[in-house]
Amino acid sequence: MDLEPDPARLAERNAGVQGPPWILGHRGAPRLAPENTLSSLRTALALGLDGVEFDVQPSREGEPVVLHDETLDRTTNGRGPVVEHPLVELLGLDAGGWFGKRFANEPLPHLSDALEVGETARPPIFMIELKTVGLVDAVVEQLARRDLARSVYLASFHRSVVEAARDAGLRTMLLAVHADEDDRAYVRRERIDAHGVAADGWRTAAGELDWSCERWAWSVDLPEDLLEACRRPLAGFNTNEALRAASVRALVALAPDDRGPYPLEVPELEVRPDAHDGTWSGDWQVVAFVRNPFAWRVAVEVGFAVRQGAFDVSGSPTSFELDPGERRRVDLAVKGGTHSPGEDPLLVARYAFTGPLPEHVEARALVLDAPLVRRRTAVAMPARMRQVCLTERPGAPRASVLVQRRGRALLVSLENAAGLLHPRVVVRVGDRVVSGANGVRVALPEGFDSLAAGIPFSLAVCGVDPARPHAGLAWRRWAGGLPTDLLSGEPGRLVADR
Numbered sequence: 001m002d003l004e005p006d007p008a009r010l011a012e013r014n015a016g017v018q019g020p021p022w023i024l025g026h027r028g029a030p031r032l033a034p035e036n037t038l039s040s041l042r043t044a045l046a047l048g049l050d051g052v053e054f055d056v057q058p059s060r061e062g063e064p065v066v067l068h069d070e071t072l073d074r075t076t077n078g079r080g081p082v083v084e085h086p087l088v089e090l091l092g093l094d095a096g097g098w099f100g101k102r103f104a105n106e107p108l109p110h111l112s113d114a115l116e117v118g119e120t121a122r123p124p125i126f127m128i129e130l131k132t133v134g135l136v137d138a139v140v141e142q143l144a145r146r147d148l149a150r151s152v153y154l155a156s157f158h159r160s161v162v163e164a165a166r167d168a169g170l171r172t173m174l175l176a177v178h179a180d181e182d183d184r185a186y187v188r189r190e191r192i193d194a195h196g197v198a199a200d201g202w203r204t205a206a207g208e209l210d211w212s213c214e215r216w217a218w219s220v221d222l223p224e225d226l227l228e229a230c231r232r233p234l235a236g237f238n239t240n241e242a243l244r245a246a247s248v249r250a251l252v253a254l255a256p257d258d259r260g261p262y263p264l265e266v267p268e269l270e271v272r273p274d275a276h277d278g279t280w281s282g283d284w285q286v287v288a289f290v291r292n293p294f295a296w297r298v299a300v301e302v303g304f305a306v307r308q309g310a311f312d313v314s315g316s317p318t319s320f321e322l323d324p325g326e327r328r329r330v331d332l333a334v335k336g337g338t339h340s341p342g343e344d345p346l347l348v349a350r351y352a353f354t355g356p357l358p359e360h361v362e363a364r365a366l367v368l369d370a371p372l373v374r375r376r377t378a379v380a381m382p383a384r385m386r387q388v389c390l391t392e393r394p395g396a397p398r399a400s401v402l403v404q405r406r407g408r409a410l411l412v413s414l415e416n417a418a419g420l421l422h423p424r425v426v427v428r429v430g431d432r433v434v435s436g437a438n439g440v441r442v443a444l445p446e447g448f449d450s451l452a453a454g455i456p457f458s459l460a461v462c463g464v465d466p467a468r469p470h471a472g473l474a475w476r477r478w479a480g481g482l483p484t485d486l487l488s489g490e491p492g493r494l495v496a497d498r
Helices: 007-014 038-046 133-147 158-166 182-187 223-231 241-252
Strands: 022-026 052-060 065-066 126-127 152-156 171-175 194-197 215-217 236-240 280-291 298-306 312-315 319-324 327-338 344-356 365-372 379-380 385-388 400-406 411-414 419-430 432-436 439-443 455-464 474-477 492-497
Touching: 007 365, 022 126, 022 241, 022 455, 038 052, 052 133, 065 133, 133 152, 133 171, 152 158, 158 171, 158 400, 171 182, 171 411, 182 194, 182 419, 223 365, 236 241, 241 365, 298 327, 312 474, 319 327, 379 385, 400 455, 411 419, 419 439, 432 439
Parallel strands: 022 052, 022 236, 052 126, 126 152, 152 171, 171 194, 194 215, 215 236, 379 492
Antiparallel strands: 052 065, 280 327, 298 319, 298 344, 312 327, 344 365, 385 400, 400 411, 411 439, 419 432, 419 455, 455 474, 455 492
């Protein structure tokens, strides 16, 4: 099924529904254009989002440039810390060629350029994340020139930054991973305008209480998380899945009384790279379910969309009609994949409204999608277990590490760097990502043994590929979910030995 964002598809994604919750593009539209570039910001707004989120870093002179990382290596053709380079050099870098040839020579934007995107009659909402207090004055200066202060949230994980922004008269947002009582007291005491947490960050005891500020979330991408964000509802959130987010907001508006799960129920695709050639691939028999959440009869067309890699699918597309609340089983055979973790294939359903419809419903169709997430599982055991990484590219050797549980900690050590120079081990356990030259020791979260579903987990070996010494860091990953880029796929799972 075609998922290109043409006008007809966009209309069937948002169904004319506006916020709140407000939907912002996380670093623009990073699935369609290189993150934190003017192309990415403009694309997000062209998709009909209410605004954009982006990050700002200081040049040597303290000028604000739009970039997430503190170093240039990942998303530009520059090298080293941003703050060590003068503005004139930074603005001459290529910030798009890494993403695709058609974005080659896309410049690294100055903050002033980013603030010019969007329609002047209806300024977009900007969420600007800062990591240092020193940039607050520079941001205030740029906003004052454009009278945009009330259209901007100055966001940061650092309290000193939000306090400086508050004192400068900006709308402020304290960022965190999870909502807790300490932050709840802080935002009330310090008169902070908003609090933003991770996609599941409001699922805490403190998150269920009343807050004195707006509730936001960041990087809300998965269907169930989007559904919760729109039903709660939050004041807003940012997302890497612009089209899906718009669809879910429309779904909640069109079916306000529905409290069921996300209408597309799809299983995870278990990946076993050790069993074959080390690619992120497999052969799966998929049982999915499609439900009608609306109060009227619908005609459903089910399809399959591939965003990366190559897949063969049988059993799809298919079409049927559903009465209100009815649920239909869909059987698929899926085979294929990619060399590297990345974007998963999608089950897509177009709901055509056959009526009769309530008078307030003007939409005639809505398109929903759900990823068939490829997942890999590791067991935390007292014995040292070898975990072999993916090849990442044809013909590449496979790196490996040894993983061992010791009490409340997980020990991960390098076994085979697969020829990479200056190798480092990178490990994600839950929300933490740590690295070390020969290995790392990471504490397991409290209650780990009682978590039947386990916790997010991934690992990798990174270093310099002697065959491509000027290409930046080379990665040999065990699964997705590591900070290589925004499209690195979902993490694996770590479960207790039972």
